[in-house]
Amino acid sequence: MRITIGNTALELTQGDITQQNLDCLVNAANSRLAGGGGVDGAIHRAAGPALMAETERLFPEGCPTGRAVITSAANLGAKYVIHAVGPIWNGGLRGEPEQLASAYQSCFLLAKENFCNSIALPALSTGAYGYPMDQAARVAIGEAIAFLSEHSTPQLVRFVLFGEGAYGAFSAALERLAADEGESADY
Numbered sequence: 001m002r003i004t005i006g007n008t009a010l011e012l013t014q015g016d017i018t019q020q021n022l023d024c025l026v027n028a029a030n031s032r033l034a035g036g037g038g039v040d041g042a043i044h045r046a047a048g049p050a051l052m053a054e055t056e057r058l059f060p061e062g063c064p065t066g067r068a069v070i071t072s073a074a075n076l077g078a079k080y081v082i083h084a085v086g087p088i089w090n091g092g093l094r095g096e097p098e099q100l101a102s103a104y105q106s107c108f109l110l111a112k113e114n115f116c117n118s119i120a121l122p123a124l125s126t127g128a129y130g131y132p133m134d135q136a137a138r139v140a141i142g143e144a145i146a147f148l149s150e151h152s153t154p155q156l157v158r159f160v161l162f163g164e165g166a167y168g169a170f171s172a173a174l175e176r177l178a179a180d181e182g183e184s185a186d187y
Contacts, residue, residue, distance in 0.1 A: 001171050001174060001175075003178045005148040005149055006148070006149070007152060008148045008153065008154070009156050010144050010145065010148060010157045011157070011158050011159070012158075012161060012167060012170050012171060012174060014161050014164070015160055015161075015162075016160070017039060017042070017043070017120050017160040017162075018045075018047075018076060020077070020120040020158065021077040021078065022078055022116075022120045022156065022158065023078060023079050023080065023111070023116035023117055023118045023119065023154070024070070024079060024080040024081065024082055024110075024111055024114070024116045024118070024120070025073065025080075025082070026068075026082045026083075026107050026121040026122060026124075027081050027082065027083045027084065027122075028084065028086065028122050028124050028125070029063065029084060029085050030085065031063060031085050032062045033055040033056075033059055033063055033069070033083055035052055036128075037127070038127040043076070046075065047073060047076050047081065048074050050074040051071065051072075051073070051074040054071045055071055055083065058071060064085065065085050065088075065099050066085065066099035066102035066103050067084075067085060067102065067103065068082050068083060068103060068106035069110075070082050070083070070114060071083065078120075082107050082110050084103045084106060084107050084124055085103060086099065086124035086131065087099035087100055087125055088125070088129045088130065089130040089131040092135070096125075096131065097135070097139055100131065100136060100140075101143050104121070104124065104144070104147075105143055107121060108143070108144070108147040112151060117153070117155045117156065118156040118157075118158070119158070120160045121140070121157070121159050122162070123137065123166050123169075123170065124136065133165060133169040134169045134172070134173070136169075137166075137169040137170045137173035137174075138177070140159065141159075141177050142173075145177055145178070
């Protein structure tokens with residue numbers, strides 16, 4: 001599924017984010033930037049030990065929730081990895097929507113500041129952090145549309161989703177938010 005916003009594209013695909021050959025890949029990191037399971041583990045395994053060594057050297061204090069940092073991509077087919085720290089779901093009463101929105105905003109800003117024409121993002125916070133997929137999808141897609149509408153960069157924003165449930169939730173959010181913005185979706 002894909003929409004165009006001016007001269008930029010926002011698309012959804014189902015698959016493995018480590019296989020994307022775009023300018024930057026977003027890692028669903030923990031605040032210690034210590035590697036882990038899910039997307040984080042997959043990116044670190046595919047990138048090799050140089051990625052962990054770089055994050056430890058550049059960011060020994062880690063990264064706070066709702067923010068992101070950027071490193072090289074080591075052995076991945078990208079230039080950069082943006083390590084974004086989404087919130088742990090606590091029922092939505094502890095600022096989780098704002099923290100998740102901030103994490104995505106940080107990713108888009110880092111991509112822009114580093115002249116990335118394309119970015120691949122996962123569904124932040126929806127795995128071990130327990131954020132409800134439908135709510136996370138609305139935040140993620142909303143932030144992508146808002147950023148592209150204002151900045152017209154990166155040229156391609158691709159959400160790479162693991163599993164049919166994630167793809168379905170993001171598709172529904174994209175259809176709804178694109179209609180609200182007057183954009184049309186291509187399937």
